[in-house]
Amino acid sequence: MKRHFIIIISCLIGLTGLVVSLNAHARLYVEIAGGGTSGLPIAVVPFGFEGGSQEGTEDIAQVVRKDLQTSGLFRPISPQEMRQSPTTEAGVQYPYWQSLGVDNMVVGHIQKTGRSAYTVKFELLDVVKQKSGIPQRPILTVQFDNIRGNDFRALAHHISDLVFEKLIGIRGIFSTRIAYISVAQGSKGTTQTIEVADYDGFNSKPLYRSHYPLLSPSWSTDGKKIAFVSFEKERQSINVVDVISGRVERVAQYPGINSAPAWSPDGRTLALVLSKDGSPKIYTLDLASHQLTRVTEGAGADTEPTWSSNGGSIVFTSDRGGKPQIYRVTLGSGRIERLTFKGNYNATPSVTPDNKHLVTLHRDEGGLFSIAAHTLNTGSVRILTQSSLNESPRLAPNGMMVIYSALEGGRRVLGAVTLDGRLKIRLPAQEGDVKEPAWSPFVSR
Amino acid sequence: MGTHKIMRGVLNTVLTVLMTSLVLGLVGCAKRGQSSSIGGGVGDSMQFYGTQVSAEQEREWLAKNTYFFGYDRFDVSDEDMMSIYAHAKKLITKPNTRIRVEGHTDERGSREYNIALGERRAKAVANILMLKGVGQHQISVVSYGKEKPASMGHDESAWTENRRAVIVYEVE
Numbered sequence: 001m002k003r004h005f006i007i008i009i010s011c012l013i014g015l016t017g018l019v020v021s022l023n024a025h026a027r028l029y030v031e032i033a034g035g036g037t038s039g040l041p042i043a044v045v046p047f048g049f050e051g052g053s054q055e056g057t058e059d060i061a062q063v064v065r066k067d068l069q070t071s072g073l074f075r076p077i078s079p080q081e082m083r084q085s086p087t088t089e090a091g092v093q094y095p096y097w098q099s100l101g102v103d104n105m106v107v108g109h110i111q112k113t114g115r116s117a118y119t120v121k122f123e124l125l126d127v128v129k130q131k132s133g134i135p136q137r138p139i140l141t142v143q144f145d146n147i148r149g150n151d152f153r154a155l156a157h158h159i160s161d162l163v164f165e166k167l168i169g170i171r172g173i174f175s176t177r178i179a180y181i182s183v184a185q186g187s188k189g190t191t192q193t194i195e196v197a198d199y200d201g202f203n204s205k206p207l208y209r210s211h212y213p214l215l216s217p218s219w220s221t222d223g224k225k226i227a228f229v230s231f232e233k234e235r236q237s238i239n240v241v242d243v244i245s246g247r248v249e250r251v252a253q254y255p256g257i258n259s260a261p262a263w264s265p266d267g268r269t270l271a272l273v274l275s276k277d278g279s280p281k282i283y284t285l286d287l288a289s290h291q292l293t294r295v296t297e298g299a300g301a302d303t304e305p306t307w308s309s310n311g312g313s314i315v316f317t318s319d320r321g322g323k324p325q326i327y328r329v330t331l332g333s334g335r336i337e338r339l340t341f342k343g344n345y346n347a348t349p350s351v352t353p354d355n356k357h358l359v360t361l362h363r364d365e366g367g368l369f370s371i372a373a374h375t376l377n378t379g380s381v382r383i384l385t386q387s388s389l390n391e392s393p394r395l396a397p398n399g400m401m402v403i404y405s406a407l408e409g410g411r412r413v414l415g416a417v418t419l420d421g422r423l424k425i426r427l428p429a430q431e432g433d434v435k436e437p438a439w440s441p442f443v444s445r
Numbered sequence: 446m447g448t449h450k451i452m453r454g455v456l457n458t459v460l461t462v463l464m465t466s467l468v469l470g471l472v473g474c475a476k477r478g479q480s481s482s483i484g485g486g487v488g489d490s491m492q493f494y495g496t497q498v499s500a501e502q503e504r505e506w507l508a509k510n511t512y513f514f515g516y517d518r519f520d521v522s523d524e525d526m527m528s529i530y531a532h533a534k535k536l537i538t539k540p541n542t543r544i545r546v547e548g549h550t551d552e553r554g555s556r557e558y559n560i561a562l563g564e565r566r567a568k569a570v571a572n573i574l575m576l577k578g579v580g581q582h583q584i585s586v587v588s589y590g591k592e593k594p595a596s597m598g599h600d601e602s603a604w605t606e607n608r609r610a611v612i613v614y615e616v617e
Binding site: 213215216231234235236255256257259260273275279280301303304317319324345347348361363369389391392407410435436 | 556557560562585587590613
């Protein structure tokens with residue numbers, strides 16, 4: 001039962017069309033900072049290669065191993081531990097792999113079919129259930145045709161997504177991207193740049209640069225645009241940049257605060273914060289009609305709107321009760337409920353797609369700003385990080401990982417942590433500071 | 446605790462308003478019997494500041510343009526009041542002058558929530574200017590939150606320098 005897929009990879013890496021030189025200062029690299037010792041043991045065997053030199057192409061198996069490890073749910077064994085290297089199911093001697101203690105394995109091979117065209121095929125196998133001598137039907141067999149050599153990395157992330165979803169039952173985030181803001185001190189002062197990169201920090205590309213501060217990047221639901229805040233000419237404004245063309249459009253510049261844009265799930269509306277009528281309050285802006293609607297009322301500052309997955313309510317930060325805490329307003333009825341009660345400071349809310357968990361920037365009695373996960377129906381709180389100046393937590397689109405910004409040795413770096421707190425990843429830049437990470441939505445398949 | 450601080454903030458704003466009305470009231474008393482208009486001329490320094498002020502003293506107050514705040518606070522300290530009055534007097538005397546009042550915070554906490562806190566500081570200064578009679582059209586308020594620190598450090602002394610409001614002359 002072989003399924004044949006032709007994947008149009010270009011949509012995954014649409015940014016390659018952007019003609020900007022790679023600036024080294026903003027590049028990130030992933031390293032596992034803690035945890036990762038638990039998880040399902042899996043062997044991703046180096047892929048075989050037929051028809052010429054493999055030189056210059058990405059090691060697909062290596063990328064898949066790193067992806068699966070980064071999820072915190074897998075423990076891939078190192079290729080040095082493997083004494084055999086089958087490239088198809090037919091070549092697998094199961095007792096050997098059972099002796100290595102792996103539950104599953106991935107085998108695959110690459111065939112050069114043209115000047116710069118390859119066919120890549122992989123199989124996902126169940127090692128535990130295998131009885132000796134009986135040929136196994138793979139859990140998953142997928143073949144990709146007409147793949148270009150420089151798309152191997154994107155293809156590897158896609159293979160990771162397929163393996164992850166097959167074994168875990170939840171969509172993987174390995175083909176998603178992140179946006180963040182890099183800060184560089186130069187001879188002409190500070191430059192801030194919105195950068196877009198693969199979720200693991202690779203392939204970073206500058207998208208928008210300013211000599212004024214940049215803030216709060218927010219992806220549109222289709223992943224094609226990013227709303228952000230800037231301070232050009234010393235006035236705050238909300239702008240939208242097209243991720244492919246780099247074209248920028250200003251969508252709000254009222255007197256006072258114009259901040260915290262957040263795209264509605266249907267992509268038609270931006271939630272935003274304005275203080276033109278007094279205290280900062282939540283508004284919605286219909287992007288087609290430009291109609292502005294005020295959502296919250298009353299005293300205190302309301303900010304950081306974020307939409308529920310069905311678009312029916314907005315979760316936000318407010319200090320209407322004294323200290324900042326998280327509230328939810330139901331659109332239509334205007335009903336408001338408070339969601340956080342633990343900690344004397346909760347801000348920057350982000351809700352998992354199943355609406356069960358809320359992640360916040362959290363301060364407890366000890367005064368540390370940590371990243372916390374609240375379970376909404378019980379009110380229990382789990383602290384995910386333990387350093388003092390964390391900020392800007394944002395959930396991955398599958399709700400399983402949180403990216404945030406931390407201060408480390410006087411520099412702002414990005415980190416990520418699984419929602420269960422078991423695995424931590426660092427994404428430091430080679431130079432300068434990085435802040436304000438934002439996870440893209442899922443890329444359409 | 447939180448409510449307490451908010452209350453203190455509110456109390457302070459109320460006090461500022463009361464104090465300002467008191468000053469304006471005194472000006473009114475002094476002027477009784479004459480034609481008077483609030484927001485028009487500034488009168489003499491006794492009338493404007495509530496005390497006799499030398500030109501040198503006034504220059505000193507005008508040279509100051511940065512006002513510091515406590516943690517999570519947005520009440521202007523008493524010693525900064527006269528400097529803000531001096532800027533108010535200058536703005537009233539030169540109605541074509543435009544300023545920007547910037548609000549800033551220290552680096553702790555949410556960037557967006559700090560935008561809100563910074564605006565409270567900038568507005569506290571702008572409100573004093575307007576209560577003294579400066580036209581609203583002469584003032585724009587911008588909060589940078591923690592995005593433009595004056596000190597790049599990550600300790601208490603840097604934070605103290607960064608919690609501030611700044612008057613910047615855009616058109617003089």
